[in-house]
Amino acid sequence: MCRWLAYTGSPVTLDDLLYKPANSLVMQQSLHSRLGAEPTNGDGFGVGWYDEHSPTPGVFRSIEPAWSDRNLRELAQHVRSGVVLAHIRATSGSAVQQTNCHPFRHGRWLWMHNGLVAGFGRLKRDLQLAVDPELFPLIEGSTDSETLFYLALTLGLEDDPPRAVALALGVVEEAARGHGVDFPVQGTLVTTDGERLWAFRYSSEGRSRSLFRNQDVAVLREQYPDNPVLHGLTDETRIVVSEPLGDLRGAWIEVPESTCLVVDGGREEVRPFAPA
Template sequence: MCRWLAYTGSPVTLDELLYKPENSLVMQSRHSRLGVEPMNGDGFGVGWYDDHSPIPGLFRSIEPAWSDRNLRELSQHIRSGMVIAHIRATTGTAVQQTNCHPFRHGQWLFAHNGVINGFSTLKRALRMAVDPALYPLIEGSTDSETLFYLALTFGLTDDPPAAVAAAVGLIEDVALRHGVAYPVQGTFATTDGQRLWTFRYSSEGRSRSLFRNRDVAVLRAQYPDNPVLHGLSDDTRIVVSEPLGDLKGAWLEVPESTCLVVEDGREELVPFAPVLTTA
């Protein structure tokens, strides 16, 4: 399907997230441990925030992450305290830059691992539900970008959990009317550069994997000789499709049907359920 990573904390270079961990995102692009398939080579993308603009930087490519020399070069020089990175395994749509995650609208980023089942059948009805002012901004052909613009239509910039719940509810309602079972599968991440919202949900109740790191201060006390932990700030929060390493106790699974909200190092887990919405 795909793999993604969201980071918030003190600024780090991108290679600290994408290359250096034992099971880094670039490593997962060839050898995913928990994905539907081990290889995610249909492009990648990374979005980051800095002090120059509230609009995040965005770099996307159709090259496999493991072989893109530009990504390796840039990652050693870009520093950020809020990052979303994604490696893609297409579920049928074209391998092109506009289909690579994360997607950007203004100061917002969005990434998805999963699928809208029966999307070819549901696509017209779902896209017709997008706000007419937003519709022309859709650049690609993926179900993920459609989900993002539905969430924007339902107020993502004001209340992300409610907007994602409404978007998922609409998809499930349209799927029911078209005879498509279990339409939504996935994990989602979105941020405005200040707060991070991540979601784990599927219509079937068997979502793709999602993990968050244990409190860094606790891990530092548990592993006082681990140099990696001493390089992380106490407010570091990393949410990932699969753990970046095998350090015992470092990773906690995000529960099924849950929204995780992170701000200034504080996190909150709240139940997530779709809200019935009709087109």
């Protein structure tokens, strides 16, 4: 499927997140993913970030393979942000085009997905008819992921993200039952308004794509006092990833199945999650 990364903490360059880690999102996971459904994720990429210059996040998306895009490499060395979402894509059937690349944006909100809605072609009409008529014209691409985003916005994402995502996936599973589609939901989702971050791991089958969060930076500093990278991160730094960015023992904690992870500043909460 895909691989993604969500970062919140002290401002860093995109280069620090996308290229420098040992198992970096761009140079390693896009070509040699260890835990993904496919080792190569070359059907486009995207990155979204927040800064003080605009109330809405910036977004850069391309259909080029992430590892060979010179524009991304140039941009990454100059953009600094304290909240970043990045995604490398392996299509599950929809077209390779910019409007199908993640993250998707609406106002201050960004959204990414790794996985799929099984039987989406059969469910698409039902799901999109459930989208608010005022939001429906804003759907630009043809992916299940973007439809999920606007379905969640319709159901209250901006007010209560966990409830809205639970309701959106509930709509998907109900539509799937009507069309005889087994196990329709698969994957991990993340959304943010630039202040808080919500990540979800769920599948109808109970076999979700992988998801990890970093161990507390203060704990890692004690364990690895000679590691210079750890001294450059604040205690509030939180990274949520499809697969670990490096091999530092104890640095990554797997997010459990059927879970919502809420990150608010340096605080995080793990909640049980299921469709409503």
